[in-house]
Amino acid sequence: MQPEQAEQFAALWTAAQPTIAGFIRTLVPDYLQADEVLQRVAVTLVRKYDQYDPQRPFGAWAIGVAKYEVLYYRRERATDKHLFGDDIVEQIAGRYEVLAEDVDPIREALRHCLEQLKGRSKRVIDLRYRQGFKSQAIAEEMALSSGAVRMLLCRVRETLRRCIENCVGRDDRYTASG
Amino acid sequence: MDHVQQLISGFLDGELSDAQAEQLSAALEADGASVDQLVFQSYIHAQMLEWLGHQSLRRQATPGAYKLPSRAGRPRPGIRQAKSGFRPRMAVAAAVLIVAGVISLAYYLATRPTVVGQLTQATGPRWARSEPAISVGSLLEDGQDLALEQGTALITLVSGAQLWLEGPTSLRLVSPKEVHLHDGQIAAKVPTTARGFTVTSPLARFIDLGTEFTLKLEAEKSFELHVFEGLVELRLDERFGNSAQQPVRVAEVRALTFAVESGEVAVKQFEEGKQMPF
Numbered sequence: 006m007q008p009e010q011a012e013q014f015a016a017l018w019t020a021a022q023p024t025i026a027g028f029i030r031t032l033v034p035d036y037l038q039a040d041e042v043l044q045r046v047a048v049t050l051v052r053k054y055d056q057y058d059p060q061r062p063f064g065a066w067a068i069g070v071a072k073y074e075v076l077y078y079r080r081e082r083a084t085d086k087h088l089f090g091d092d093i094v095e096q097i098a099g100r101y102e103v104l105a106e107d108v109d110p111i112r113e114a115l116r117h118c119l120e121q122l123k124g125r126s127k128r129v130i131d132l133r134y135r136q137g138f139k140s141q142a143i144a145e146e147m148a149l150s151s152g153a154v155r156m157l158l159c160r161v162r163e164t165l166r167r168c169i170e171n172c173v174g175r176d177d178r179y180t181a182s183g
Numbered sequence: 184m185d186h187v188q189q190l191i192s193g194f195l196d197g198e199l200s201d202a203q204a205e206q207l208s209a210a211l212e213a214d215g216a217s218v219d220q221l222v223f224q225s226y227i228h229a230q231m232l233e234w235l236g237h238q239s240l241r242r243q244a245t246p247g248a249y250k251l252p253s254r255a256g257r258p259r260p261g262i263r264q265a266k267s268g269f270r271p272r273m274a275v276a277a278a279v280l281i282v283a284g285v286i287s288l289a290y291y292l293a294t295r296p297t298v299v300g301q302l303t304q305a306t307g308p309r310w311a312r313s314e315p316a317i318s319v320g321s322l323l324e325d326g327q328d329l330a331l332e333q334g335t336a337l338i339t340l341v342s343g344a345q346l347w348l349e350g351p352t353s354l355r356l357v358s359p360k361e362v363h364l365h366d367g368q369i370a371a372k373v374p375t376t377a378r379g380f381t382v383t384s385p386l387a388r389f390i391d392l393g394t395e396f397t398l399k400l401e402a403e404k405s406f407e408l409h410v411f412e413g414l415v416e417l418r419l420d421e422r423f424g425n426s427a428q429q430p431v432r433v434a435e436v437r438a439l440t441f442a443v444e445s446g447e448v449a450v451k452q453f454e455e456g457k458q459m460p461f
Contacts, residue, residue, distance in 0.1 A: 019297060023226075026229045026232075027226040034194070100222040112230060119234075133196070134231045139197075155198065159192035162188075162195075162224055163188055
């Protein structure tokens with residue numbers, strides 16, 4: 006890879022990485038294993054970068070590559086119990102490829118919607134994501150039961166989804182469901 | 184609350200029982216809308232981990248924690264396997280080096296801090312202990328703290344925004360479009376491409392709407408804002424109650440001041456001499 010290509014790749018990878026990480030973590034829930042797959046994807050993308058067509062969105066191309074890495078990883082660990090079957094993996098990959106084509110409006114909306122969170126909603130998101138706490142630890146911090154924390158997290162995620170829906174338009178394929 | 188939403192939320196947190204996991208799997212197979220929900224929620228989950236969990240994750244990220252498993256056994260179509268003993272040692276060593284190089288590059292790309300800007304000018308600067316030491320030309324990374332004890336410095340961010348620092352000033356570079364000012368005086372010149380550039384501080388958040396402004400902050404006490412061009416939106420921290428409810432938009436050739444003691448934003452006489460020499 007030429008230095009100029011390496012710079013282009015680094016810029017594209019940096020922008021697409023959260024989307025690819027989201028896809029992989031959906032299918033490989035263990036955090037360390039998901040990071041391992043993410044690195045494999047990065048290696049494969051570096052190797053295959055000369056095959057990338059710049060007319061296509063990089064994220065969608067990268068998700069296509071990531072899908073095969075995830076499937077290969079699952080086959081390597083055939084004895085592990087997998088939550089989703091291969092057909093669901095295909096469906097999720099297909100949706101992610103479409104999502105990856107234009108994530109900027111969703112990302113911007115999410116940033117705005119996070120700023121709108123107040124009180125307990127803001128607190129629970131801070132504890133979950135900034136501090137990396139699980140429900141039990143959040144429950145202790147907020148003097149709630151862990152069941153109430155799980156319900157609160159679910160509600161806040163739904164609030165964020167609706168807020169993003171309002172920001173980017175109701176006809177969006179991912180935000181209109183539910 | 185939709186049961187599938189609850190299952191997806193629990194799934195994202197890794198807190199589903201086996202029975203709940205099976206219910207989620209069945210729901211996904213039965214209904215494409217559930218797959219859409221899962222995809223959308225998992226994307227925003229990953230994005231929030233990226234934004235909010237960035238610092239703590241970086242602290243945990245050590246090279247030793249990431250080891251790629253052996254790829255032995257993986258079919259390599261198109262590559263004929265050489266017979267053992269016939270492969271020259273140099274070729275094996277070169278192959279190992281190439282693979283190690285690619286893996287290192289991938290690891291580096293996956294975990295490296297992002298460069299957000301560069302120190303482009305400095306006059307008589309004295310920096311507080313900084314690791315690594317910075318000088319004109321140094322690349323600056325996200326999450327990097329800068330403490331200029333004296334002198335001035337100009338930082339050019341990847342977004343195109345430029346920041347003048349006048350010591351003593353301390354701040355953190357959050358991203359190409361965001362800095363957190365702890366204390367001190369800065370000036371920002373923001374091109375339209377970097378519209379939305381934000382300065383956060385303990386007292387308020389300043390969102391640039393295409394402009395040039397100076398900001399003098401005395402941590403936990405007061406700030407003074409001069410807008411030379413364009414528009415700045417100011418949002419006080421939530422703790423200031425009613426004053427924080429409505430953002431204040433400050434137009435060019437206007438100045439505002441705020442003191443924690445009064446809890447109110449007040450108009451101040453505009454001082455042209457506060458403009459920095461961009």
